[in-house]
Amino acid sequence: MPCLTPKEQEILSWCARGKTSAEVAIILNRSETTINFHIANLRMKFGVTSRHAAVIKAIKLGMPLLS
Incomplete structure (x- = not known):
């Protein structure tokens, strides 16, 4: 599972x-x-080419996105 900074987590959450x-x-x-x-x-951390793919991969990895 990629190690995300707090800012990356926050931005990924908004993308979701x-x-x-x-x-x-x-x-x-x-x-x-x-x-x-x-x-x-x-x-880059998720090894994908779009923000949508990053969100999907984070969901598949069980990362909490919406708080």
């Missing part, structure tokens, strides 16, 4: 809720570029 990078940036008061940076790290 269907939020776009722009929406997550507004929610977290960060730039969209910063959000996309974290999403790229998530994709």
Whole structure:
């Protein structure tokens, strides 16, 4: 199971809720570029090519996404 930072966990959770990078940036008061940076790290850690695939893989691994 990938070791995620708290920020990556938070962003993955918002992705699981269907939020776009722009929406997550507004929610977290960060730039969209910063959000996309974290999403790229998530994709690399999960070995997938999309945010949706990262969410699906996290669910399959039993990671809690929605709190």
